[in-house]
Amino acid sequence: RRRVAGRCFIQSIIDFMDRISKFLNKLSQKERTVVKDVLEKIKKGEMANLDMKKFVSDNLEESNKFARDFAGKILARKSAENNALVLALVGDLGSGKTAFVQAFAEALGVKEKIKSPTFIIFRKSKIPVSSAGKGKKERRKNGFENFYHFDVYRIHNEKEILNLGWEEIISNPENIVLVEWADKIEKILPKNSVRIMFKHLKGDKREIIFS
Numbered sequence: 001r002r003r004v005a006g007r008c009f010i011q012s013i014i015d016f017m018d019r020i021s022k023f024l025n026k027l028s029q030k031e032r033t034v035v036k037d038v039l040e041k042i043k044k045g046e047m048a049n050l051d052m053k054k055f056v057s058d059n060l061e062e063s064n065k066f067a068r069d070f071a072g073k074i075l076a077r078k079s080a081e082n083n084a085l086v087l088a089l090v091g092d093l094g095s096g097k098t099a100f101v102q103a104f105a106e107a108l109g110v111k112e113k114i115k116s117p118t119f120i121i122f123r124k125s126k127i128p129v130s131s132a133g134k135g136k137k138e139r140r141k142n143g144f145e146n147f148y149h150f151d152v153y154r155i156h157n158e159k160e161i162l163n164l165g166w167e168e169i170i171s172n173p174e175n176i177v178l179v180e181w182a183d184k185i186e187k188i189l190p191k192n193s194v195r196i197m198f199k200h201l202k203g204d205k206r207e208i209i210f211s
Contacts, residue, residue, distance in 0.1 A: 064103035071107035088182030091198030
């Protein structure tokens, strides 16, 4: 029985690999590259980076605390990437995007009052040295210098953002960039952007999903 079971298991593996092979043969070269990248991440144990993480808050206070805690973790564990940290915020009106930005900026130590820059597209603020690092040299080496808040609700195409120096902004590793309505500029977002989806539940409840 064990031998029969073993043979059945081996045959099922062979059949599965055969289906995978046929599936890959139907893909374009670009699609094969994407699949290969995902498989490599699985192999290296990096799938946790692909998983969605959900948080549900019962009120604004909990949402703000979550945003502040998240900002604190970012300051404590700066990315090793050679470009800016971009948070792409997606959600309907009133879902909590701007409130998240306000609490996040507060945790960074940003002094300016945060308002959605709907008509001017973006605002830039300085992150205090006390938040980003103890000294100027340490700040430049390990911390973030600038906080950018984009609201692209009123734009019609990505060129409007590109003309504002977008590429230069997201290429600077000293920048933290939060973008409201980020789904409107999906094509020009960096591949390593952190996508955060906001959903308004009942009353003051909000659902926040990271992916």
